[in-house]
Amino acid sequence: MLIPTTKNTKTVTDLRENTLSLLRDTQRQGHLYIFHRSSPKAVIMSIEEFERINELIEDYLDELDAIQLAQEEPGELIPFKEVAKKYLKDKNV
Numbered sequence: 001m002l003i004p005t006t007k008n009t010k011t012v013t014d015l016r017e018n019t020l021s022l023l024r025d026t027q028r029q030g031h032l033y034i035f036h037r038s039s040p041k042a043v044i045m046s047i048e049e050f051e052r053i054n055e056l057i058e059d060y061l062d063e064l065d066a067i068q069l070a071q072e073e074p075g076e077l078i079p080f081k082e083v084a085k086k087y088l089k090d091k092n093v
Contacts, residue, residue: 012036
């Protein structure tokens, strides 16, 4: 859940005084909101949540690239053997 609640909200004081406990909570819940003087200041997330979000962003950007490439006219087609000759000089293709 991405909405701040009493279960996923901590203060700067909690962060300063109970860092290890806060990190355990982050691991269990995925992310925590950090407030300072009743104002949201940061979000701490588990490494798993961070990696999941990064993968979603990468997939989205790849999809945008694919859409853009699909709209472009194809360039000059080069046979694979010519490309292989140029870049795989030590290999027999």
